[in-house]
Amino acid sequence: MTEFSRLRKEAGLSIPDAVEALGYCERTIYRWETGDSAPRKAALEMLRQVARNKPPLSHSFTFIDLFAGIGGLRKGFEPIGGKCVFTSEWDRFSVATYLANHACDHEVVGDITKVPAGEIPSHDVLLAGFPCQPFSLAGVSKKNALGRQHGFRCEAQGTLFFDVARIIEHHRPKAFLLENVKNLVSHDRGRTFEVIRKALTEELGYHVQTRVIDAKSLVPQHRERIFIVGFREENDFDFDGLALPDRDKGPRLDSILHPEDGSEDPEERFTEGAKARVLPKYTLSDHLWGYLQNYAEKHRAKGNGFGFGLVDRYDVARTLSARYYKDGSEILVRQRGHKNPRRLTPRECSRLMGFDRLGEQPFAIPVSDTQAYKQFGNAVVVPVVEAVARHMEPFLRQDIASPRKVKEVA
Known part of the structure; x- marks a missing residue:
């Protein structure tokens, strides 16, 4: 957990709260939150002051x-x-x-x-x-x-x-x-x-x-x-x-995807190795990827808009649905090289729905991937x-x- 994230939580501020209180854009706050860039000293000091003066939480x-x-x-x-x-x-x-x-x-x-x-x-x-x-x-x-x-x-x-x-x-x-x-x-x-x-x-x-x-x-x-x-x-x-x-200036997928560069602690269930790369099981098989491409092409030929949603780190995803466990077609993450795209991991789904964020205490996911996909797809943001x-x-x-x-x- 970064120092900025720790202080923000001690101050009792959500990400949007921090944006409003500190006067920086959400993208900057997320970069400080994840450690992608160093926060301003004045921002850290303001969080310390808020945390010191924060009244104890009482049930009102x-x-x-x-x-x-x-x-x-x-x-x-x-x-x-x-x-x-x-x-x-x-x-x-x-x-x-x-x-x-x-x-x-x-x-x-x-x-x-x-x-x-x-x-x-x-x-x-x-x-x-x-x-x-x-x-x-x-x-x-x-x-x-x-x-x-x-x-x-x-x-x-x-x-x-x-x-x-x-x-x-x-x-x-x-x-x-x-x-x-x-x-x-x-x-x-x-x-x-x-x-x-x-x-x-x-x-x-x-x-x-x-x-x-x-x-x-x-x-x-x-x-x-x-x-x-x-x-x-x-x-x-x-x-x-x-x-x-502004909806057009909201966060992008890089704020919720596994960085895969070693800056995130590995989570054995979803990632592997020193760089915490996403496990191969989330990459679509040749058979499934071929099926989805053929299905999309068939509907394109009929003038329909049905198909998969292929995204990269700087995009915004389609709506995550409870059926995501079936083929992941609405949100497929483009991968480097000639690899087939992959599904989001349940941890990324949790972040996409705002249940946890990079650098924070992770939301517990005690159920299977199938059940997790259903739960996050049915959840509120x-x-x-x-x-x-x-x-x-x-x-x-x-x-x-x-x-x-x-x-x-x-």
Whole structure:
């Protein structure tokens, strides 16, 4: 770990925080972080001063982590004083990774649909990256025919959003943050999002704002996701006011790839030798590389855009998906000489999603490569969540008012 990285962590600053506090561009900060260049003495001294004056972290609010995956949402809210009091994740492999990286004084619950809302601890903030599912029209059509009122209990029944809504209805948390794919807005011709919007605003009474954020500003990956922020009480929160770095000036893949020059300690599972070169197993076989090229050519001939994504150290990657374990086609790293391209290693995927960074304590990956690829492909980009959490922070620290009455739902 470099001196700059150590001091930055002691000061409690993320990479974006350091960019803002020190006044240098993100590329410069990353070079200091990894030891590629020597940091300015004034920058080191400023970090020392921040670390000396940093107040001890106290838990100023509580949160629950639903559909937790490997804890990306949690990693954004703990640094601003949040304490996780309940976690739900059904996939046992994800739970293994979650517990290897997060200290839990509570059991991780599996199927949230089987947990009564009253058995979930009270909390100030609800976090959830719920899956996108279509809502049934059957019950709604019947109630419309009878002229009876209906709401999320009818429209969303049987979906996992229903469980988010029923927990919000019961506990009335001060705020929530929901995350989903960008296409949630257009899913099922827009009906899915409209049911969600109406449930959160008209039925549960929350003040809701949404924003689609491209992680390209903060990590070398084009990844657009929708974030839905809701507050129980009206306030001056402005989601559009969240300032992010210029997307076209964001980090490049050299900030997450194994340097392969000896500047990184070898990690036996992913690299080998004194120069910590990526293991040969991540290089595509002649058969697979030939197949991908032929597949891409076939679709090019038809005028389609399907194909592999070949990148080098100065590019930005496509979106990492949960299917990356199959052939790695969306992000293939060009290699020197006449070698076939290679997949990212799981460690590089972890960095690409912001779970760890070069020069920092690595995120624990206790599962197989296949499971790791699925987990990182399904995860949130941590620096994006950190930015959203910091933007919400002033409103989370305000005094918690008493819950407002929930609108009755027939």
